[in-house]
Amino acid sequence: MPLKKAVIVPGNGAGDVEHCNWYGWANKQIKKIPDMTSLLKNMPDPVTARETIWLPFMENELECDEETVIIGHSSGAAAAMRYAETRKVFAIVLVGAYVSDLGDENERASGYFSRPWQWDLIRGNAGHIVQFGSTDDPFLPWEEQEEVAKGLQADLHKYCDRGHFMNSNFPELINIVKKLKEMD
Numbered sequence: 001m002p003l004k005k006a007v008i009v010p011g012n013g014a015g016d017v018e019h020c021n022w023y024g025w026a027n028k029q030i031k032k033i034p035d036m037t038s039l040l041k042n043m044p045d046p047v048t049a050r051e052t053i054w055l056p057f058m059e060n061e062l063e064c065d066e067e068t069v070i071i072g073h074s075s076g077a078a079a080a081m082r083y084a085e086t087r088k089v090f091a092i093v094l095v096g097a098y099v100s101d102l103g104d105e106n107e108r109a110s111g112y113f114s115r116p117w118q119w120d121l122i123r124g125n126a127g128h129i130v131q132f133g134s135t136d137d138p139f140l141p142w143e144e145q146e147e148v149a150k151g152l153q154a155d156l157h158k159y160c161d162r163g164h165f166m167n168s169n170f171p172e173l174i175n176i177v178k179k180l181k182e183m184d
Contacts, residue, residue, distance in 0.1 A: 002184035011074030012049035022170035051111035091128035119151035134162035
């Protein structure tokens with residue numbers, strides 16, 4: 001199946017996603033890639049980001065499928081990984097991904113961290129896995145990000161100065177989407 005669509009799944013608490021971090025900028029840039037579309041929508045339950053609400057929304061409203069690259073940031077990365085445990089997608093691009101609730105009550109309530117990660121299933125359902133992580137992320141210990149990279153055998157792009165990737169643009173992400181499009 002060819003890559004036709006990107007879906008940007010934001011982190012929790014993002015507010016109006018079109019004007020938060022790099023999301024709106026990336027959405028516009030991806031739409032400039034020939035034969036590509038991109039979706040970015042405000043998510044239901046934006047603060048707790050419950051798996052039971054976000055995954056059905058990703059399937060039914062955002063229509064993530066085998067022609068989709070899911071670009072997940074923070075809580076959106078956790079959602080992308082859980083989504084790919086049970087559904088085939090063209091690729092997942094994880095930005096600021098992690099494996100535990102980090103002792104945070106809100107993260108625990110999301111449901112993503114209530115059971116072990118099924119790395120083999122995710123690898124089998126996602127044709128390509130790319131990860132962006134930064135050692136200076138103020139929210140995510142590097143060890144958590146490394147565990148994702150190892151479990152998924154991800155194409156890891158490691159930085160030491162990007163924090164939690166909350167900039168207003170993200171050109172490296174667009175380059176990855178272009179490379180994925182060339183692979184289809």
